[in-house]
Amino acid sequence: MKLKIPNFKNIDIKNIVFDYNGTLAKDGYLDIKTQEKLFEVCELYNVFVVTADTFGTVKNQLKDFNLKVFVLSSENHLNEKAQFIKKIGSEETVSFGNGNNDEEMLKNAAISISVIGEEGCSKKALLACDIVCKDILTAMDLLLNKKRLIATLRQ
Numbered sequence: 001m002k003l004k005i006p007n008f009k010n011i012d013i014k015n016i017v018f019d020y021n022g023t024l025a026k027d028g029y030l031d032i033k034t035q036e037k038l039f040e041v042c043e044l045y046n047v048f049v050v051t052a053d054t055f056g057t058v059k060n061q062l063k064d065f066n067l068k069v070f071v072l073s074s075e076n077h078l079n080e081k082a083q084f085i086k087k088i089g090s091e092e093t094v095s096f097g098n099g100n101n102d103e104e105m106l107k108n109a110a111i112s113i114s115v116i117g118e119e120g121c122s123k124k125a126l127l128a129c130d131i132v133c134k135d136i137l138t139a140m141d142l143l144l145n146k147k148r149l150i151a152t153l154r155q
Contacts, residue, residue, distance in 0.1 A: 019102050058071065
C-alpha cells in the first residue's frame with residue numbers, strides 16, 4: 001500500500017509486524033473476529049509475528065495463516081525485536097505492540113501502532129508509537145482502509 005501522508009511521510013507499506021500476546025492474542029489465544037481480520041491483512045501484506053510466546057500457543061494458533069512466526073530467543077527482547085524490524089526493512093514496515101519489550105520495534109518502524117486491548121498498554125509502548133488504538137480490530141482496520149491512516153497521521 002502506497003501512502004502519501006501530508007506533512008508526515010510517504011511510505012510504501014509491504015511488511016506488517018505484530019507482537020502476539022496482548023496485541024493480537026489474549027492469554028495466548030486469538031478470538032474469532034481477530035482471526036477473520038488477520039486473514040484479510042495476510043492477503044495484502046507480508047505479515048510477521050515476533051513474540052516471546054509467553055503461553056506457548058503462537059505456532060498452533062497461527063498455523064493456518066499466511067505469515068511467519070519468530071519466537072524470540074535472546075535475553076534482550078527489546079533489542080531482538082528492533083533488529084528484526086531493521087532486517088526486514090523498517091522504512092516499509094508497520095509494527096503493532098503493547099508492551100515494554102515492543103518499544104524499540106515501535107520506534108524503528110515507519111509507522112507504529114500501540115494496541116490497548118484487555119492487557120493494557122505499557123507507557124513505553126504508548127510513547128513510542130504514532131497511533132494508539134483501543135483494540136486490535138480497530139488497529140488492523142487502519143491497514144485495510146488507507147484513508148483512515150492518512151486522516152490520523154496528516155499534519
